[in-house]
Amino acid sequence: xxxxxxxxxxxxxxxxxxxxxxxxxxxxxxxxxxxxxxxxxxxxxxxxxxxxxxxxxxxxxxxxxxxxxxxxxxxxxxxxxxxxxxxxxxxxxxxxxxxxxxxxxxxxxxxxxxxxxxxxxxxxxxxxxxxxxxxxxxxxxxxxxxxxxxxxxxxxxxxxxxxxxxxxxxxxxxxxxxxxxxxxxxxxxxxxxxxxxxxxxxxxxxxxxxxxxxxxxxxxxxxxxxxxxxxxxxxxxxxxxxxxxxxxxxxxxxxxxxxxxxxxxxxxxxxxxxxxxxxxxxxxxxxxxxxxxxxxxxxxxxxxxxxxxxxxxxxxxxxxxxxxxxxxxxxxxxxxxxxxxxxxxxxxxxxxxxxxxxxxxxxxxxxxxxxxxxxxxxxxxxxxxxxxxxxxxxxxxxxxxxxxx
Amino acid sequence: xxxxxxxxxxxxxxxxxxxxxxxxxxxxxxxxxxxxxxxxxxxxxxx
Amino acid sequence: xxxxxxxxxxxxxxxxxxxxxxxxxxxxxxxxxxxxxxxxxxxxxxxxxxxxxxxxxxxxxxxxxxxxxxxxxxxxxxxxxxxxxxxxxxxxxxxxxxxxxxxxxxxxxxxxxxxxxxxxxxxxxxxxxxxxxxxxxxxxxxxxxxxxxxxxxxxxxxxxxxxxxxxxxxxxxxxxxxxxxxxxxxxxxxxxxxxxxxxxxxxxxxxxxxxxxxxxxxxxxxxxxxxxxxxxx
Numbered sequence: 174x175x176x177x178x179x180x181x182x183x184x185x186x187x188x189x190x191x192x193x194x195x196x197x198x199x200x201x202x203x204x205x206x207x208x209x210x211x212x213x214x215x216x217x218x219x220x221x222x223x224x225x226x227x228x229x230x231x232x233x234x235x236x237x238x239x240x241x242x243x244x245x246x247x248x249x250x251x252x253x254x255x256x257x258x259x260x261x262x263x264x265x266x267x268x269x270x271x272x273x274x275x276x277x278x279x280x281x282x283x284x285x286x287x288x289x290x291x292x293x294x295x296x297x298x299x300x301x302x303x304x305x306x307x308x309x310x311x312x313x314x315x316x317x318x319x320x321x322x323x324x325x326x327x328x329x330x331x332x333x334x335x336x337x338x339x340x341x342x343x344x345x346x347x348x349x350x351x352x353x354x355x356x357x358x359x360x361x362x363x364x365x366x367x368x369x370x371x372x373x374x375x376x377x378x379x380x381x382x383x384x385x386x387x388x389x390x391x392x393x394x395x396x397x398x399x400x401x402x403x404x405x406x407x408x409x410x411x412x413x414x415x416x417x418x419x420x421x422x423x424x425x426x427x428x429x430x431x432x433x434x435x436x437x438x439x440x441x442x443x444x445x446x447x448x449x450x451x452x453x454x455x456x457x458x459x460x461x462x463x464x465x466x467x468x469x470x471x472x473x474x475x476x477x478x479x480x481x482x483x484x485x486x487x488x489x490x491x492x493x494x495x496x497x498x499x500x501x502x503x504x505x506x507x508x509x510x511x512x513x514x515x516x517x518x519x520x521x522x523x524x525x526x527x528x529x530x531x532x533x534x535x536x537x538x539x540x541x542x543x544x545x546x547x548x549x550x551x552x553x554x555x556x557x558x559x560x561x562x563x564x565x566x567x568x569x570x571x572x573x574x575x576x577x578x
Numbered sequence: 579x580x581x582x583x584x585x586x587x588x589x590x591x592x593x594x595x596x597x598x599x600x601x602x603x604x605x606x607x608x609x610x611x612x613x614x615x616x617x618x619x620x621x622x623x624x625x
Numbered sequence: 626x627x628x629x630x631x632x633x634x635x636x637x638x639x640x641x642x643x644x645x646x647x648x649x650x651x652x653x654x655x656x657x658x659x660x661x662x663x664x665x666x667x668x669x670x671x672x673x674x675x676x677x678x679x680x681x682x683x684x685x686x687x688x689x690x691x692x693x694x695x696x697x698x699x700x701x702x703x704x705x706x707x708x709x710x711x712x713x714x715x716x717x718x719x720x721x722x723x724x725x726x727x728x729x730x731x732x733x734x735x736x737x738x739x740x741x742x743x744x745x746x747x748x749x750x751x752x753x754x755x756x757x758x759x760x761x762x763x764x765x766x767x768x769x770x771x772x773x774x775x776x777x778x779x780x781x782x783x784x785x786x787x788x789x790x791x792x793x794x795x796x797x798x799x800x801x802x803x804x805x806x807x808x809x810x811x812x813x814x815x816x817x818x819x820x821x822x823x824x825x826x827x828x829x830x831x832x833x834x835x836x837x838x839x840x841x842x843x844x845x846x847x848x849x850x851x852x853x854x855x856x857x858x
Contacts, residue, residue: 189766229771231698547759550772555762560755561776567744574739582665585726586646589672589719593642593829596715597635600836604628607843614850618857 176239177202178254178333178364179224184233185245186216186223189551193219196232199382203331206355206365206394208378215385217368218261221335224366225258225490237333251493255282255332257324259339263317264487266478267306268424271297271316274305277411278320281491282328284405291319291326294350311342322354324491325363327405334358335490336367340374352377356397413488414499417475421498427505430474431537435509438467439516449517454577458525464513465506465529466569469536470562473497476544477554485548495545498537506533528576536565631835638829645671645822653818666730669723671815675822676719677746679830683712684749684784686834687756691777694770700845701838703770706777708837710756712830717750745783752780765848 181199185192193216201207209217222228224235226243234244237252257278258264265274275288292298295315305313318339325332340348348371355365355377367374375381381390421427442460449457475496479485485495510529514522543561547553649671687709693702724743725735737743756773763769 187767189764189768229767231767546775547772549768550759551764551766551768552762556759557755560751560758561748563744563751564748566738567741567748570738570744582668583650585669585723586650586672589723590643590646593639593715593719597639597833600711600833600840601632601635604632604836604840604843607840607847608628611843611847611850614847614854618850618854 177236178238178331179366180236180239181220181224182234182236184223184235185231186219186228187231188219192231194223194384197387201333201364201366203362203364204359205380206359206367206378207380207382208375209366209368209382209384210370210375211384211386215383217384218337220384221337221366221368222260222486224333225256225335226252227486227490252333255324255328255330256491257321257332257334257336258487258490259317259321259336260483260486261337261341262483262486263305263313264483265305265313265317265320266420266481266484267304268420268478269305271303271305271308272301274316274320275323276408277416278491279323279327280408280411282324282332282405283407283410284327284329285408286323286327286403286405288319288323291323291354295319295347311344314339314342315347318351322358325358325361326354326401326403328363329405332358332363334363334365336365336369338368338370340369340371345373348373352395353397353399356395357399357401359394360397360400410492413492413494413496416488417496417498418501420475420478420496421501424478426474426478427498427501431468431471431502431505432509434471435464435468439464439509439513442513443516455573458573458576460517461513461522461525462510462529462532462569462573464509465533466536466565468505468509469502469533470540470565471537472540472544472558472562473537476541476548480548480553495548497541500534502537503530503534506530506537509533528572532569532572536569539565628836628839631832631839634828634832635836636832638825638827638832641821641825642829645675645818645825648818648821652814654814666727669727671818671822673720673723673727674819675826676716676723678823679826680713680716680720680746680749681784682827682830683709683716683834684753684781685709687713687753687777688781688784691774691781694774695778703774704838704841705834706770706774707760707841708834710753710760710773710777711837712833713749713753714757715833716826716830717746717753721747721750741786745786749780749783752776752783765845 177200179199179201181197184194184197186194186197193214197216197220199207199220209220211217219228223230223243226235226249229247230243230245232245234241236242237254240250240253241248242250242252269277271292272288275292276285279285279288289298289301292301297312297315300308300312305316308316318336321334321336321339325334339351343351352373355367355374358365359377359379365377367378369375375392376395378392379394381392382388383390442463449460452460475498476485479488479496488494488496507526507530510526510532511521513529514520514525540558540562543558547556547558550556649668653668653671655665686705690702690704690706690709693699694706724746728737729735736747756777760769760773
């Protein structure tokens, strides 16, 4: 038999204080569809998320195409497979466009196909250019499921598709279409794991696994009624940074989250009057660089934004990184420092402008790492990450000291 | 010296209050646990 | 039994701290006006230094507890982490606050953003506040424990930096006065009061840690009982 696309090797996973999975083993080969069943709380979603490398393992390891991608020692490697993922939350932000999200998902496979026929099959082609925020829950769910399936349809290598309750909120016609697509993906050599309570989806499976009892039943699945013809075109994968940039500019989150604080800082400093000539060198640099520093201390708006519908989890699973703004803080810091030097001195000092850019960049991304460290918490917004931001004040003060020498 | 004495006593009072809350938390939790254990054993006896 | 020992140590430590206060105010020798801007404020030294020492013990407990939870998944180590964070919060605030009072009198400013020791110690205190408040806002579980233990582990790197800061970077905060050989040794009577303070704070902080660990254990037992009750009802 061919090597398994997915191998779960003796994993133990906890949620809260409960051990949900213990010593669990599973393999999934190319051309198989595995339906995970079991009562609520049995561990279906936990198993699926562990396979997507979203949960830490207490014991065991997860392999994708014979490569250990996650183990109990905290090692996490990028997956060699094309992954299609639809969690119970949709994994997309309201500010994305429908067609944009589908193209982003497909780009992870390195190829792209025309998504319109798929949208038409879901009766959603008229919504292709809409924002996801404008869709109903059922419509958004269809897009999320499509975003999980399209990478596989576009891919030229076997893909691993993980679906958690994909039929939730879907009408019967859409569920039939979904079953047909899963059957087609199976014949194309992809592997699908689906958590479901829905009997209709169970008919697409080749194997049923009851997570509570670990009972495995092999069944004969429905065959697809038609053969799909697609023409994949090579495309470059859209990076988390590119996505972060797009979202920042579309929503102007950087303005609200960072620039306002910076401009307020500048305003307050300007209100002290014409003090600059009375200050020593270190204090002068402090005034000029304070707006850039303030912008960076506010951190990365994308961290909070991507918690919407667990978008960050989707990105971590398919692209191995959370969305962020890349070098936007460098540009913003330079701009703010330019504004500050012009406001105080009426003279452009390029070296100070560059230093300001780096101050914002380093500060911004340091705070981002602190923010991302709380992503696993049940209530990440309830912790005061701001209490840790003074970690950057000493380096800032030492920088000012260095500049003044 | 007066200010120093005031600062010192203030600190001592703060530590005393802190110590009191730590000890009280421990005692209150003990009481809740005992009450819960009694309630549970009472329930099992009735069943 | 453990409860009694913990409370006993707390009480003994507290008594010792109060004694240190009296000794510092009434018995410890005065310092020369040539050496200090504010000789009277120098007496805060007998509080500030032992509090900092106790804070190092607390942060050490935080580190050991964090590492023990992350690498061994030990329940006792998790309780040590929570106790270390709470003790670090108390002693850190004491150190920072007493330092600010002394600094305002001696340096004319309560704080110096360029001084490495001040800032790293302040950060440790903020870390302790973050951990205590953060834990209170989250349900208990591996996600919460892993996240905060990781912060506790990495934050500990600040402790050796704080300790050696005045040996390497002596900026505003004075250098070490004990354990440096011939230079920087202190007067006998001052050393005695400092020793009383150090022992008192050490006993106090050990009692505090023992009590806090017991409180965490009781909270866990309570949650377990409540979960059992939920299943029965």
